[in-house]
Amino acid sequence: MDEFAVPCLVIGAKGMLGRDLCSAMRLAEIQIIEMDVDEIDISSMPSVLEAFHMTKPSMVINLAAVTDVDGCESKQDLAFKVNAVGAENVAIASREFGSFLIHMSTDYVFDGSGDKPYGEDDSPNPLGVYGKTKFEGERRIRDSLHQNYCVVRTQWLYGEHGKNFVDTIIRAGKQNKKLRIVNDQYGAPTYTVDLAEAIIELGRLGLSGIFHVTNSGNTTWSGFASRILEMAGLTDVEIEEINTEELGRPAPRPLYSVLDNSRFERSTGMKLRNWENALQEYLSKRNF
Numbered sequence: 001m002d003e004f005a006v007p008c009l010v011i012g013a014k015g016m017l018g019r020d021l022c023s024a025m026r027l028a029e030i031q032i033i034e035m036d037v038d039e040i041d042i043s044s045m046p047s048v049l050e051a052f053h054m055t056k057p058s059m060v061i062n063l064a065a066v067t068d069v070d071g072c073e074s075k076q077d078l079a080f081k082v083n084a085v086g087a088e089n090v091a092i093a094s095r096e097f098g099s100f101l102i103h104m105s106t107d108y109v110f111d112g113s114g115d116k117p118y119g120e121d122d123s124p125n126p127l128g129v130y131g132k133t134k135f136e137g138e139r140r141i142r143d144s145l146h147q148n149y150c151v152v153r154t155q156w157l158y159g160e161h162g163k164n165f166v167d168t169i170i171r172a173g174k175q176n177k178k179l180r181i182v183n184d185q186y187g188a189p190t191y192t193v194d195l196a197e198a199i200i201e202l203g204r205l206g207l208s209g210i211f212h213v214t215n216s217g218n219t220t221w222s223g224f225a226s227r228i229l230e231m232a233g234l235t236d237v238e239i240e241e242i243n244t245e246e247l248g249r250p251a252p253r254p255l256y257s258v259l260d261n262s263r264f265e266r267s268t269g270m271k272l273r274n275w276e277n278a279l280q281e282y283l284s285k286r287n288f
């Protein structure tokens with residue numbers, strides 16, 4: 001397959017990644033049908049089947065999920081229904097309609113106890129409810145489809161159309177002279193606009209399997225915050241580095257969850273730019 005299979009149904013189209021992905025697909029003149037929770041509830045099989053009957057997609061991109069990592073700890077049933085059962089429902093419908101499925105997953109499937117970037121064949125061991133339910137979604141997709149699907153694991157997303165770390169830091173930096181930020185979690189901040197191009201390329205090539213896709217390089221949340229403040233000209237804001245335990249969030253998080261992108265890069269010939277270059281572009285577009 002070297003042409004994007006259309007029509008393509010994008011589920012979760014109104015989310016942070018969904019908005020940028022749909023814009024990029026429209027720009028590339030790919031025929032898409034956009035749906036979000038008002039049009040489809042992926043946790044309900046009848047709702048999913050109805051959407052597939054209506055749209056008869058050749059390709060489906062599922063971005064829909066319960067993404068509030070801490071919220072998932074107290075809403076385990078909802079997280080399971082959407083992230084695990086919902087993913088399975090979309091996979092079963094894709095099988096019935098012969099649609100190729102691209103599904104988004106996360107670095108939180110790993111426990112983060114390693115010290116080198118995770119490859120696709122490394123064993124998942126999610127720590128919290130979000131990671132566990134997302135991994136169960138991956139497992140159910142694999143069992144339902146065997147092949148003819150692509151799981152894209154990514155991390156630390158920010159984009160114009162969602163609540164994100166970059167905007168939070170800038171807002172906080174304008175109000176406070178000191179911010180407390182975690183310094184012991186490592187990952188790659190990833191710009192939704194760059195990830196959208198990667199997803200389109202994976203779809204165009206019709207590549208099956210699991211792919212890790214992030215911007216290049218990695219840092220800690222405090223390293224990320226310090227570059228954000230510097231690039232935004234908020235140089236008088238001090239960062240107090242704290243560790244994950246001190247922050248005391250409800251959900252446990254992987255400490256080192258950097259993802260190795262080499263399978264994606266080898267398979268597509270594409271490499272996402274360094275996270276700092278992407279951040280610079282995001283900030284210049286946002287005009288803070």
Ligand SMILES: NC(=O)c1ccc[n+]([C@@H]2O[C@H](COP(=O)([O-])OP(=O)(O)OC[C@H]3O[C@@H](n4cnc5c(N)ncnc54)[C@H](OP(=O)(O)O)[C@@H]3O)[C@@H](O)[C@H]2O)c1
Pocket residue numbers: 011012013014015016017018036037040041042043062063064065066067082086104105106107134153154155156157158162
């Ligand atoms: N953000 C990150 O840092 C990150 C990192 C790794 C992986 N991912 C994955 O990437 C994907 C997109 O993330 P995102 O940050 O763009 O998420 P998002 O902004 O939360 O978008 C998800 C969308 O799915 C919708 N949705 C929720 N439950 C649904 C249901 N039952 N049926 C249909 N739609 C439903 C949401 O609607 P409501 O807003 O109304 O609930 C929202 O519009 C997700 O699969 C996520 O797990 C994200």
